[in-house]
Amino acid sequence: xxxxxxxxxxxxxxxxxxxxxxxxxxxxxxxxxxxxxxxxxxxxxxxxxxxxxxxxxxxxxxxxxxxxxxxxxxxxxxxxxxxxxxxxxxxxxxxxxxxxxxxxxxxxxxxxxxxxxxxxxxxxxxxxxxxxxxxxxxxxxxxxxxxxxxxxxxxxxxxxxxxxxxxxxxxxxxxxxxxxxxxxxxxxxxxxxxxxxxxxxxxxxxxxxxxxxxxxxxxxxxxxxxxxxxxxxxxxxxxxxxxxxxxxxxxxxxxxxxxxxxxxxxxxxxxxxxxxxxxxxxxxxxxxxxxxxxxxxxxxxxxxxxxxxxxxxxxxxxxxxxxxxxxxxxxxxxxx
Ligand code: ASP
Numbered sequence: 001x002x003x004x005x006x007x008x009x010x011x012x013x014x015x016x017x018x019x020x021x022x023x024x025x026x027x028x029x030x031x032x033x034x035x036x037x038x039x040x041x042x043x044x045x046x047x048x049x050x051x052x053x054x055x056x057x058x059x060x061x062x063x064x065x066x067x068x069x070x071x072x073x074x075x076x077x078x079x080x081x082x083x084x085x086x087x088x089x090x091x092x093x094x095x096x097x098x099x100x101x102x103x104x105x106x107x108x109x110x111x112x113x114x115x116x117x118x119x120x121x122x123x124x125x126x127x128x129x130x131x132x133x134x135x136x137x138x139x140x141x142x143x144x145x146x147x148x149x150x151x152x153x154x155x156x157x158x159x160x161x162x163x164x165x166x167x168x169x170x171x172x173x174x175x176x177x178x179x180x181x182x183x184x185x186x187x188x189x190x191x192x193x194x195x196x197x198x199x200x201x202x203x204x205x206x207x208x209x210x211x212x213x214x215x216x217x218x219x220x221x222x223x224x225x226x227x228x229x230x231x232x233x234x235x236x237x238x239x240x241x242x243x244x245x246x247x248x249x250x251x252x253x254x255x256x257x258x259x260x261x262x263x264x265x266x267x268x269x270x271x272x273x274x275x276x277x278x279x280x281x282x283x284x285x286x287x288x289x290x291x292x293x294x295x296x297x298x299x300x301x302x303x304x305x306x307x308x309x310x311x312x313x314x315x316x317x318x319x320x321x322x323x324x325x326x327x328x329x330x331x332x333x334x335x336x
């Protein structure tokens with residue numbers, strides 16, 4: 001599992017991950033919109049640090065942003081100790097693990113799966129929906145069927161650990177999305193029941209792509225789909241302007257078509273951070289009482305390689321990786 005103490009800022013351009021592994025120095029910086037380095041990859045939460053390294057493997061060799069974001073978030077999907085993304089995710093209230101993901105490239109192509117069961121890597125299925133079908137989104141059994149046709153292995157996803165937590169939850173069966181409660185290592189505490197990896201990359205050629213993948217809200221109603229697999233809500237990329245992604249209680253992001261809103265605000269000249277802040281403020285304006293009790297965070301990257309984030313509540317972090325910073329985490333500013 002990702003360990004915050006291994007965070008380090010590497011200043012030498014092109015410094016290797018071997019050097020990174022040797023370091024034990026933590027480094028976080030105040031949020032800034034930095035101009036102009038590319039390639040660059042950013043992603044939500046502390047687990048984004050590891051994911052960014054997967055993306056960096058593609059970007060540093062001149063690879064395409066689309067390949068980078070898929071490779072990056074697959075790392076998070078593969079971590080069975082992560083209970084909010086991929087097959088290690090907590091199930092719905094009936095014990096089914098169902099996964100949501102979407103991907104969008106620099107040409108405006110996009111693909112998505114929602115409520116997909118039995119398959120390990122929803123982001124790769126989403127990419128195949130984009131590339132091999134005339135559709136944008138496949139859901140439920142249809143998504144699983146398509147994945148199997150494409151060679152993915154179907155198997156039961158509920159891990160022993162997730163099953164244990166679900167059985168514990170069943171004793172009260174109380175559903176209430178909580179804010180992110182993190183322990184002193186910056187990792188999820190026991191009351192933690194949601195979070196998504198949203199990733200945005202700008203490659204050496206100046207093209208953008210994004211990916212977003214989650215197991216959704218723990219203990220959700222069967223069939224519930226959040227913002228993460230919905231193009232425009234959980235993720236949006238416009239190669240002329242920038243990209244945005246979100247994490248937190250998806251219902252409020254969907255109501256405001258959050259990621260599309262952030263990109264459109266950047267088109268009007270907002271910095272990435274200002275655009276994310278405005279999107280958060282829309283949520284507060286429309287539902288002030290709900291906004292106080294939940295977490296939503298937006299993350300954005302523009303065509304120049306500037307990035308920024310803003311969240312409803314404290315505790316939101318994001319990870320940045322470029323030639324100067326291989327594993328930087330930045331605490332996002334927040335409304336409350
Ligand atoms: N946005 C995700 C959902 O609503 C959960 C999260 O990112 O915390 O499913």
